[in-house]
Amino acid sequence: MNPLEVLKQPWPWYVAGPLIGLTVPTLLILGNKSFGISSSLRHICAACMPANIPFFKYDWKKEAWNLFFVAGILIGSIIAIVLLPNPEPIKVHENLANDLAKYGITDYSHLVPLQLFNWKALSTWRGFILMVVGGFMVGFGTRYAGGCTSGHSIMGLSNLQLPSLIATISFMVGGFAMVHLILPYILAL
Amino acid sequence: MIEQNVQEKQTTIVENHDFEVRSLDAMCVNTSQVEQKWYSNLKYMAVGMIFGILFVKAEIISWFRIQEMFRLESFHMYGVIGSAVAVGMLSVWLIKKFKIKTIDGEPITLQPKKFNKGQIIGGIIFGLGWGMTGACPGPLYAQIGTGATVILITLLSAILGTWVYGFLRDKLPH
Numbered sequence: 616m617n618p619l620e621v622l623k624q625p626w627p628w629y630v631a632g633p634l635i636g637l638t639v640p641t642l643l644i645l646g647n648k649s650f651g652i653s654s655s656l657r658h659i660c661a662a663c664m665p666a667n668i669p670f671f672k673y674d675w676k677k678e679a680w681n682l683f684f685v686a687g688i689l690i691g692s693i694i695a696i697v698l699l700p701n702p703e704p705i706k707v708h709e710n711l712a713n714d715l716a717k718y719g720i721t722d723y724s725h726l727v728p729l730q731l732f733n734w735k736a737l738s739t740w741r742g743f744i745l746m747v748v749g750g751f752m753v754g755f756g757t758r759y760a761g762g763c764t765s766g767h768s769i770m771g772l773s774n775l776q777l778p779s780l781i782a783t784i785s786f787m788v789g790g791f792a793m794v795h796l797i798l799p800y801i802l803a804l
Numbered sequence: 805m806i807e808q809n810v811q812e813k814q815t816t817i818v819e820n821h822d823f824e825v826r827s828l829d830a831m832c833v834n835t836s837q838v839e840q841k842w843y844s845n846l847k848y849m850a851v852g853m854i855f856g857i858l859f860v861k862a863e864i865i866s867w868f869r870i871q872e873m874f875r876l877e878s879f880h881m882y883g884v885i886g887s888a889v890a891v892g893m894l895s896v897w898l899i900k901k902f903k904i905k906t907i908d909g910e911p912i913t914l915q916p917k918k919f920n921k922g923q924i925i926g927g928i929i930f931g932l933g934w935g936m937t938g939a940c941p942g943p944l945y946a947q948i949g950t951g952a953t954v955i956l957i958t959l960l961s962a963i964l965g966t967w968v969y970g971f972l973r974d975k976l977p978h
Binding site for chain 1: 840842844845846847848849850851852853854855856857858859860861862863864865866867868869870871872873874875877878879880881882883884885886887888889890891892893895896898899904906907908910911912913914915916917918919920922923924925926927928929930931932933934935936937938939940941942944945946947948949950951952953954955957958959960961962963964965966967968969970971973976
């Protein structure tokens with residue numbers, strides 16, 4: 616296989632994980648920036664609709680680097696999908712595929728299951744809950760927790776912060792509860 | 805007299821406000837002392853681009869991968885997060901040990917995080933949302949980039965969620 620073909624395949628965890636870990640020292644050395652992504656949502660609030668709420672009354676321009684960073688993520692994902700598209704369907708565990716088939720999810724052409732997440736589905740209960748309610752909980756929960764997977768689980772744990780470990784465990788508790796106890800009912804809607 | 809006192813107090817709060825408010829969540833509080841032009845931010849965009857490519861190619865933004873993680877059907881995400889944390893820990897330790905400075909020669913500072921109940925309550929709320937959307941905030945941006953444009957709605961909803969948190973902040977247990 617030529618190198619380009621190899622790059623088009625899904626990258627293994629032992630390549631991606633260490634490279635993500637290197638983001639921590641890279642941002643620190645480039646400009647003393649602590650890695651964190653959910654803060655970008657707060658800066659957008661501060662920039663667009665601070666509404667006199669103390670939590671959003673700060674000079675967001677001082678944190679503009681964070682918005683450049685997330686803009687970079689968006690551009691990078693377009694580059695990956697245009698220049699390095701994976702021609703194969705996404706491989707998932709057999710049990711997952713069997714369970715999802717029960718709810719009519721059979722399309723593995725995209726990393727996001729387009730049968731669940733599409734514009735038309737927004738007006739169904741299932742789509743509304745997954746996209747709108749789910750998104751709200753991600754934004755509300757990460758800010759309430761003071762960080763997300765990047766700020767707590769990667770940056771916080773790298774700096775040996777106990778609150779970040781507590782937050783990470785809470786993320787996992789919520790995720791396990793959703794996937795095992797609640798999501799089957801949402802998917803059945 | 806009392807009124808004047810209150811007013812004075814308010815002035816002081818406003819003066820220190822910026823750093824105070826931004827440090828509330830212990831993220832992104834380090835302001836460089838060196839005057840930077842706007843285009844110095846482009847280097848962070850470059851790092852973000854590499855990050856975005858990694859997110860897509862390692863399928864970290866895949867809804868299916870997140871389901872597999874919570875169903876314990878794949879080691880992939882545990883491997884990604886585990887090895888990222890290991891490399892991050894080693895890097896932070898090295899930075900502290902050798903007192904490595906930024907490229908502008910400034911000392912690197914790390915803010916300790918304080919415990920509050922939000923890390924548990926908010927953490928669980930985020931976890932529930934993570935299991936539904938299959939995305940934490942970073943992957944939301946990348947999912948849009950891969951062509952799932954409807955995720956823009958999920959992102960806007962996440963911004964609204966952040967705003968509502970800011971609005972209710974004083975009434976929530978911390």
